[in-house]
Amino acid sequence: MPFYNREKYIAQTIESVLNQTFTDFEFIVIDDGSTDTSAEIVQQFVDKDPRIILVKNDSNRGISYSRNRGNEMAQADLVAIVDSDDIYLPERFAKQYAYMREHPEISIVGTHAHVIDEDGVRTGDAITYLSTPEEVAKVFFYKGPFLQPTTMYRKNVVMEIGGYREKYALIDELDLYFRLLLSGKLGSNIPEFLVLYRKHAQSTEKYFAQKRKLLFALNREMIARFNPQLHFADYLFIYGWHTLGAIVPYGIMRKLERLIKKIIY
Numbered sequence: 649m650p651f652y653n654r655e656k657y658i659a660q661t662i663e664s665v666l667n668q669t670f671t672d673f674e675f676i677v678i679d680d681g682s683t684d685t686s687a688e689i690v691q692q693f694v695d696k697d698p699r700i701i702l703v704k705n706d707s708n709r710g711i712s713y714s715r716n717r718g719n720e721m722a723q724a725d726l727v728a729i730v731d732s733d734d735i736y737l738p739e740r741f742a743k744q745y746a747y748m749r750e751h752p753e754i755s756i757v758g759t760h761a762h763v764i765d766e767d768g769v770r771t772g773d774a775i776t777y778l779s780t781p782e783e784v785a786k787v788f789f790y791k792g793p794f795l796q797p798t799t800m801y802r803k804n805v806v807m808e809i810g811g812y813r814e815k816y817a818l819i820d821e822l823d824l825y826f827r828l829l830l831s832g833k834l835g836s837n838i839p840e841f842l843v844l845y846r847k848h849a850q851s852t853e854k855y856f857a858q859k860r861k862l863l864f865a866l867n868r869e870m871i872a873r874f875n876p877q878l879h880f881a882d883y884l885f886i887y888g889w890h891t892l893g894a895i896v897p898y899g900i901m902r903k904l905e906r907l908i909k910k911i912i913y
Contacts, residue, residue, distance in 0.1 A: 650678040650714030651732035655685045657846065660768070662693050662700075664735045670742035673728070675700045676718045681708035686732075712812040712820045719811055722803055731797035735764070735844035744800040747838055754781070755833040756801035756825070758794035761845040768846070775845060781834040788829055789867065789882055796821040798843045805833055816866055818859050823866055830874040864890040 649665075651658055665675055677700055679687045687704070694700045703721070705714060719727060726748055728741055740759065747757055763773040775795055778784050784793045799821075809827045816823040829835060867886045870876070892904075 649675070649730035649732055650680050650711055650718065651682065651686055651690075652680040652708060653682050653684045653686060654732040655689060657733035658686050659689050659693075660735060661730065661732050662690065664737075665730060666693070666697060666699075667738055668736065668741045669738050670745055673699060673741065674723060675730075676721050677702050678714045678718055679704040680710070680714045681705055710814060710817055712814040712817050715820075716811045719803055719807060725803050726800055727803045727806070728800045729797055733846045733848075734761075734797045735768070735846075737842045737844070740798075740842040741800075743838060743840065743842065748800060748802070751836070753834055754836055755805045755828060756794065756799055756835040758800075758835075758837045759798040759840055759842040760837070761795055761798055761843040762841050763847050764844045766846065766848055768844075770844070771847070773847075774841065776839075777837040779837050779839045781836050784835050784837070785829060788825065789878070789886065792822050793825050793829065793835055794821075794837065795843070795845065797845060798837075801828075816862055818855075819862050819866060822863065826866065826870045830870055830876055860890065 649661070654661075662675075662677075675697075677690055677694075679690070679702065681704075687702070690700070690702055694702050701721070703717070705717070715729075726745065728744065730736065744757055744759070748754060751757075758777060760777065761775045763771045763775060765771055777794060778787065787793075805828065806824065809824075809831060811824070812820040813823055814820070825835070864886070871878070871886075
């Protein structure tokens, strides 16, 4: 779990991890140059629970660097991603661990999530994903196949493909998933709600435009690198979506995106 200035939420997140029914884990927590009281809050938990390992970056190095550092430190082969503002239901680790033990062919597994607002109140929205490897493989170019803070993956597989890449920092999880799936690794989702995903205020139009450009660059790189067998409709969606994003107002694009995701899923 990397964190940067999360004093408002981090205690609740840590408590939800420590309250997991599966207890045999090390909890690597990476302070990415925080300037608030986050590190002091974490230290209070470290003093009470030896499973927590707190490390500090020498400066604010970013999420990709921090996740890679955590992977390098991890002693176990299975790594569960934790975001420093979400809440994890007690059986998340147990169910994902059991699933990965029962399905050695799977490299990464996610779950569904309920959405909470900045105050931790459920909004009534849900984030769901397709479950089987075959379903995931069909549509991951349209929508990310997993929700990052619900994922558990095999460390050796992620390390083999180069981990997270900083050049795609805003969408580094999508970059990782694309490389995993296009290189022939299998992924799936447990169709259960095991995470409370905290949704913050809407991102700015500038942020959305940056992500759109990065996603288009990533799609082009993946097509050139892996030469996936895509249909004409796939190419039309990838290139058409980028073109639309450059000319259609931000608010309309967000509504279109939500509509398309509802149709696909």
